[in-house]
Amino acid sequence: MLKFEPRGAESPFWRYAAPVLALLLTGVTAGLIFAVMGRPPGRTVYTLLVAPLLQQDGLEALVVKAAPLILMGVGLSLAYRANVWNIGTDGQFTLGAICGGGVGLAFPDAPAWALYPLMLLAGAAGGMASGGVVAWLRVRFNANEILTSLMFAYITQYLLVWLVTGPWRDPMGFGFPQTALFSDAAQAPRLIAETNVHLGIALAPLAALALWVMLEKTLLGFQFRVLGQAARAARFAGFRETRLIWVAMLISGGLAGLAGLLEVTGTLGQLTTTLSPGYGFTAIIVAFLGRLSPLGVVPAGLLLALTYLGGDAAQINLGLPNAITGIFQGILLFYLLGCDILLNNRLRWRRRGPVPT
Amino acid sequence: MSFFLVAFLVSTIAAATPLLLAAVGELVVEKVGVLNLGVEGMMLSGAIAGFATAHETGSVGLGVLAAIAAGMAMALLFGVISLSLQANQTATGLALTIFGRGFSALVGARYVGIPAPTLPKLHLGALSDLPVVGPVLFAQDPLVYLALVLLGLVAWGLRSTHLGLILRAVGDQHNAAHALGYPVLGIRYAAVVFGGALAGLAGGYMSLAYTPMWAQDMTAGRGWVAVALVTFAAWRPFWLLVGAWCFGALMYLSLYVQALGLPVPSALLSALPYIGTVVVLVLISRDARRIRLHRPAMLGQPFQTRG
Numbered sequence: 001m002l003k004f005e006p007r008g009a010e011s012p013f014w015r016y017a018a019p020v021l022a023l024l025l026t027g028v029t030a031g032l033i034f035a036v037m038g039r040p041p042g043r044t045v046y047t048l049l050v051a052p053l054l055q056q057d058g059l060e061a062l063v064v065k066a067a068p069l070i071l072m073g074v075g076l077s078l079a080y081r082a083n084v085w086n087i088g089t090d091g092q093f094t095l096g097a098i099c100g101g102g103v104g105l106a107f108p109d110a111p112a113w114a115l116y117p118l119m120l121l122a123g124a125a126g127g128m129a130s131g132g133v134v135a136w137l138r139v140r141f142n143a144n145e146i147l148t149s150l151m152f153a154y155i156t157q158y159l160l161v162w163l164v165t166g167p168w169r170d171p172m173g174f175g176f177p178q179t180a181l182f183s184d185a186a187q188a189p190r191l192i193a194e195t196n197v198h199l200g201i202a203l204a205p206l207a208a209l210a211l212w213v214m215l216e217k218t219l220l221g222f223q224f225r226v227l228g229q230a231a232r233a234a235r236f237a238g239f240r241e242t243r244l245i246w247v248a249m250l251i252s253g254g255l256a257g258l259a260g261l262l263e264v265t266g267t268l269g270q271l272t273t274t275l276s277p278g279y280g281f282t283a284i285i286v287a288f289l290g291r292l293s294p295l296g297v298v299p300a301g302l303l304l305a306l307t308y309l310g311g312d313a314a315q316i317n318l319g320l321p322n323a324i325t326g327i328f329q330g331i332l333l334f335y336l337l338g339c340d341i342l343l344n345n346r347l348r349w350r351r352r353g354p355v356p357t
Numbered sequence: 358m359s360f361f362l363v364a365f366l367v368s369t370i371a372a373a374t375p376l377l378l379a380a381v382g383e384l385v386v387e388k389v390g391v392l393n394l395g396v397e398g399m400m401l402s403g404a405i406a407g408f409a410t411a412h413e414t415g416s417v418g419l420g421v422l423a424a425i426a427a428g429m430a431m432a433l434l435f436g437v438i439s440l441s442l443q444a445n446q447t448a449t450g451l452a453l454t455i456f457g458r459g460f461s462a463l464v465g466a467r468y469v470g471i472p473a474p475t476l477p478k479l480h481l482g483a484l485s486d487l488p489v490v491g492p493v494l495f496a497q498d499p500l501v502y503l504a505l506v507l508l509g510l511v512a513w514g515l516r517s518t519h520l521g522l523i524l525r526a527v528g529d530q531h532n533a534a535h536a537l538g539y540p541v542l543g544i545r546y547a548a549v550v551f552g553g554a555l556a557g558l559a560g561g562y563m564s565l566a567y568t569p570m571w572a573q574d575m576t577a578g579r580g581w582v583a584v585a586l587v588t589f590a591a592w593r594p595f596w597l598l599v600g601a602w603c604f605g606a607l608m609y610l611s612l613y614v615q616a617l618g619l620p621v622p623s624a625l626l627s628a629l630p631y632i633g634t635v636v637v638l639v640l641i642s643r644d645a646r647r648i649r650l651h652r653p654a655m656l657g658q659p660f661q662t663r664g
Contacts (some may be wrong), residue, residue, distance in 0.1 A: 023506055071409035142642040146394065146447065147585045147634070154578050154631040162624035281455050288448060300518070320464035323573075326459020330398075334434070337444035 022201040022335035048310035061302045068259035070204035070301035071288030074294045075252030081228040084248040088149030089256040091156040092127040092282025096257020097264045099126030104186030113184035125259015128250045135249035174314045179271040188266035200262035211294040285333045360454025373605030376561040377504045379583035389548040389551040390528035390655030392623045394450025397580025398457020403560025404425040405461040412473040428557015436549045443659040468571040474541045476566035528653035531660045569644035605631045
């Protein structure tokens with residue numbers, strides 16, 4: 001029968017081949033699902049993953065969608081390395097958007113050179129505050145960060161709903177649950193005029209590079225890697241786990257907050273009741289697809305951004321609910337995690353029989 | 358006053374039932390050393406499977422069975438990846454939640470805003486007509502009683518039976534259990550699927566009895582609250598009941614205060630149960646020694662046979 005046999009050492013080939021295999025399997029599985037649903041599998045997968053890129057402005061839409069995913073995924077790749085399971089980046093994203101967006105709404109007449117940097121700071125600070133509370137509860141009270149970070153995501157969402165339906169609602173907005181539009185000075189600066197390519201598209205790869213340098217080239221990054229691979233060794237070496245938890249939550253929270261601020265000032269232009277179409281969970285997949293390496297997160301973010309565009313395209317062109325994005329993402333994460341067994345194991349045929357002595 | 362009391366108690370018990378069902382399942386899963394964070398995904402799958410089946414066949418009973426089956430299928434998927442392929446359990450559980458949300462939204466797109474048969478409430482004659490006690494204790498729907506019976510059975514089974522001893526051994530020291538000849542992986546699979554069945558049933562309760570309809574993401578984080586309840590209870594079954602009732606009460610009160618029209622914004626009141634979860638988790642986790650004492654020692658650790 002087929003059996004997994006330990007390799008003894010991690011296979012360098014499968015380190016990079018496993019995600020590719022996972023992607024192929026996801027494509028095949030998705031095709032099968034579409035076939036079961038009575039859709040032509042080839043054409044549906046094509047509509048999902050290829051057609052969005054061939055459209056006019058397809059690449060522009062892709063990088064705009066990928067920017068927040070990369071920013072959030074980069075922070076998570078760092079946190080997960082240290083086994084700090086921040087799964088509430090949606091909440092940090094939203095609080096960043098609220099804080100930064102609030103600054104923009106408070107000073108509609110301020111000049112851009114003063115206002116926008118302040119909004120960026122406020123957005124990052126909001127995300128860091130949200131992540132920081134989770135870190136504090138974990139370090140001080142031993143409260144599981146998986147649950148607290150997710151609960152804060154729900155709480156922040158209700159805070160947002162309250163703000164945009166209550167005190168921050170646009171009095172000229174015909175009662176719609178949304179704030180006034182940001183002033184021109186409070187919009188994310190464009191890298192290319194007349195497009196949606198905003199500042200975040202440059203910041204995302206920069207953040208990835210910065211965190212990669214930190215993780216691979218500094219003592220702090222070394223401590224992260226040791227803590228994740230051998231927590232006991234890290235303790236014997238005298239690394240302070242609490243400090244690493246703080247750093248992981250502040251960085252992943254701050255980047256998520258920044259992503260939130262950039263998203264509302266770069267594409268949405270105002271605060272509404274739903275800011276994140278599930279970016280928080282998608283960023284988790286981005287981090288894993290990128291093999292928890294900040295640089296790997298960049299292509300992973302682009303790919304997952306494509307599934308969002310594909311979901312929209314499938315809804316418009318094929319009449320499929322855009323929930324297939326979620327299914328696609330879930331299957332991808334399953335395969336990614338499952339294929340990792342090939343890193344340290346090989347598949348072998350072995351006859352059933354007595355164990356040789 | 359007695360009207361309020363009856364409404365309060367009846368609603369609290371109803372709101373607590375899905376939490377209790379899912380938490381009892383998760384408790385058994387964690388007792389054998391497996392952390393399945395996919396409860397929310399399994400609940401959503403159960404909710405839509407139950408609702409769709411009940412709507413298509415007109416039978417609530419079949420709906421409940423379909424909800425259970427959907428939860429079990431999802432749990433099996435989790436088992437294959439985290440137990441057989443030894444992937445990280447935290448990440449696999451998250452994948453299960455992401456997949457369950459997408460799957461339920463896709464299947465459920467056709468079922469938004471349409472009715473389905475509802476689980477009937479029991480009526481036990483004169484008992485149900487007693488003031489206060491009647492509606493609270495003797496006129497709930499069958500799943501409310503089933504949840505309590507299951508809780509009792511699991512508590513008794515874990516504490517006082519041979520099977521319970523084996524389950525706890527697998528969760529506390531899987532190498533020793535393996536050396537004694539117990540099939541560690543098989544037992545873990547069985548527990549995970551049992552947990553999936555209860556999570557699916559909890560989802561079915563949501564869409565067939567609690568709020569009889571389908572809406573995307575209708576469980577609204579209850580699966581996560583159920584996971585939190587297991588930690589809150591420090592893996593002791595009867596504390597699950599205390600926790601579930603507290604959350605049921607909190608959920609009812611947040612709705613009740615909204616209905617009163619107090620000058621407190623409803624969105625903030627809706628956040629109360631989540632704030633409550635955080636507060637309770639913090640209070641309970643503060644005592645690290647107690648958590649260490651009760652936590653299954655192998656929780657989250659993969660098991661691999663040598664050779």
